[in-house]
Amino acid sequence: VDPLMTFKALATAARGLGFLTIEPDRDGVFRRVPLVIRYLDGYYPSLPFRIVCDYLGVPPDRILVRPGNEVVLEGACRPGGIPHDIHIPVDNRGNMLVNFVGPWERMRHWTFADIYRLGEDREELEMWREDLAGKIAVISDVSTGAADVRPVPTDVNYPLSGLHANVINTILTERFLRELPVWKTMGLEAVLMGLLLALSVYGSSRLFLLGNVFLVTGYLLVVAGLFLGAGIILRVVQPLTAVIATAVMVTGYRYLNEARQKEVLRRSFEAYFPPSVVRKIMAHPEMIVSGGQKKELTILFSDIKNFTRYTANLSPDEIQKALNEYFEAMVEIVFR
Numbered sequence: 001v002d003p004l005m006t007f008k009a010l011a012t013a014a015r016g017l018g019f020l021t022i023e024p025d026r027d028g029v030f031r032r033v034p035l036v037i038r039y040l041d042g043y044y045p046s047l048p049f050r051i052v053c054d055y056l057g058v059p060p061d062r063i064l065v066r067p068g069n070e071v072v073l074e075g076a077c078r079p080g081g082i083p084h085d086i087h088i089p090v091d092n093r094g095n096m097l098v099n100f101v102g103p104w105e106r107m108r109h110w111t112f113a114d115i116y117r118l119g120e121d122r123e124e125l126e127m128w129r130e131d132l133a134g135k136i137a138v139i140s141d142v143s144t145g146a147a148d149v150r151p152v153p154t155d156v157n158y159p160l161s162g163l164h165a166n167v168i169n170t171i172l173t174e175r176f177l178r179e180l181p182v183w184k185t186m187g188l189e190a191v192l193m194g195l196l197l198a199l200s201v202y203g204s205s206r207l208f209l210l211g212n213v214f215l216v217t218g219y220l221l222v223v224a225g226l227f228l229g230a231g232i233i234l235r236v237v238q239p240l241t242a243v244i245a246t247a248v249m250v251t252g253y254r255y256l257n258e259a260r261q262k263e264v265l266r267r268s269f270e271a272y273f274p275p276s277v278v279r280k281i282m283a284h285p286e287m288i289v290s291g292g293q294k295k296e297l298t299i300l301f302s303d304i305k306n307f308t309r310y311t312a313n314l315s316p317d318e319i320q321k322a323l324n325e326y327f328e329a330m331v332e333i334v335f336r
Contacts, residue, residue, distance in 0.1 A: 003039065016054055018047030022163070029151050030160070032095040033167050035071055035088065036063075048167035055136060055172070056086070068092040078172070079134065088171060089178045097177035099170045099231065103154045104162055110137075138165045177231045189239050192219065196243055200250045205258075212247040216240060271320060276328055302330055 003019065011017060019037060024030045035049040043065060045053065053063065056076040064072040070087050071094070077083040090096050101107060110128075118125040140161030141148070152158040170176065180188070192215065199211040219239065226232040262282065269278045304310075304326065311319050 003044075016050045018045045018050035020047055020164075022046075022160070024150065029153060030098075030158075030163055031153060032091070032097050033163065034094045035090060035096050036065055036094050038094075046164075046167070048164040049171070051136060052168055052171045065094070067094060071096075073171075086171065086174060089176050091179070096167070096170070097179065097233070098152075098163065098166050099173075099175050099177050100152060100154045100166050101169055104158055106154075107162065107165060109142075136168055138162075138168075175231060177227075177233055179233045185235055188234070189242065192239055192243055193246070196246055196250075200246075205251070205254050208250065208254075209247070212243065216243060219243075270324065273324075275324055276331070298334070300327070300330060300334060302327075 005011065006014075006017070021037070022030060022033050025032070033048070034046055036043045036045050038044075053059075053073065056073060056078060058073045058076050062074040064074060066072070068091060070089050073086040073088070075083045076086045088096055115128070118128060138161050140159065142159045142161065146159065148160045149157045150160055150163075152163060195215060196212070199208045199215075203211060220236070223234045223236055226234060266278060266282055269281055273281070311322070314322070
């Protein structure tokens with residue numbers, strides 16, 4: 001793509017030039033800005049990066065570009081400060097994540113009309129001059145209906161001139177944001193899935209659900225802590241989606257499996273116990289123990305008249321059902 005140059009008179013009068021081309025992320029939000037682009041056999045700076053280099057006294061021969069890693073400003077020095085190297089993290093395309101100071105209102109603004117009126121008030125002009133001395137000002141059109149407005153993390157409609165101002169502020173304050181490399185991100189996700197697998201294999205259903213809640217909460221706290229404390233950005237949606245989806249599938253499988261096992265157990269007990277006893281056993285499975293127990297029991301002997309003739313034409317299931325109903329009624333009579 002051939003670059004579009006500004007008009008010659010402005011280019012000649014300007015202290016330096018830089019490009020303004022920026023691209024949004026896949027969701028349409030502007031979060032990052034390229035500091036340099038490669039064109040033909042050279043690198044060219046963006047406008048905010050060119051301004052910062054000029055402000056810090058860093059000529060092109062002291063700018064070290066390491067694609068996919070960082071851009072180093074060697075011997076950068078703010079007015080009255082101590083020279084030091086500034087390491088700016090960038091991705092493979094030379095993009096720097098912008099650390100926004102806040103919404104549009106967070107930065108201080110001056111309108112052209114107010115500045116124009118200062119020509120009539122010398123005292124107020126001196127006050128503004130002292131207020132603006134040594135500062136970097138970004139001049140742009142932010143009038144209502146301006147087309148240069150896009151979504152950013154802090155605002156739905158944000159003038160892109162403010163984006164360039166935030167780039168300048170991010171570099172000068174050295175409050176950079178960093179994304180974990182892909183291999184570290186995959187390792188972290190593998191740890192999460194390993195913990196989830198351990199909970200699903202060795203933990204009960206209750207422990208598994210509680211473990212998932214603590215796992216998700218703990219991960220969110222780690223994400224917030226690293227972002228606020230060290231400017232490190234971790235993925236949120238992809239790992240948590242995987243954890244929650246796995247938790248739902250494991251929980252659903254356990255529920256169906258336990259329901260199936262209970263049904264098999266219930267049918268087995270119904271062959272030997274009346275329905276009331278089966279219901280009690282199913283409600284309190286801890287009643288079933290492998291060892292012996294010493295208890296005082298009541299044994300009911302009952303002779304059913306004409307039982308053989310009555311059951312001669314019944315199936316085994318019908319006989320079992322009839323006996324269960326009979327013994328349940330007899331037990332209720334005995335314990336009245």
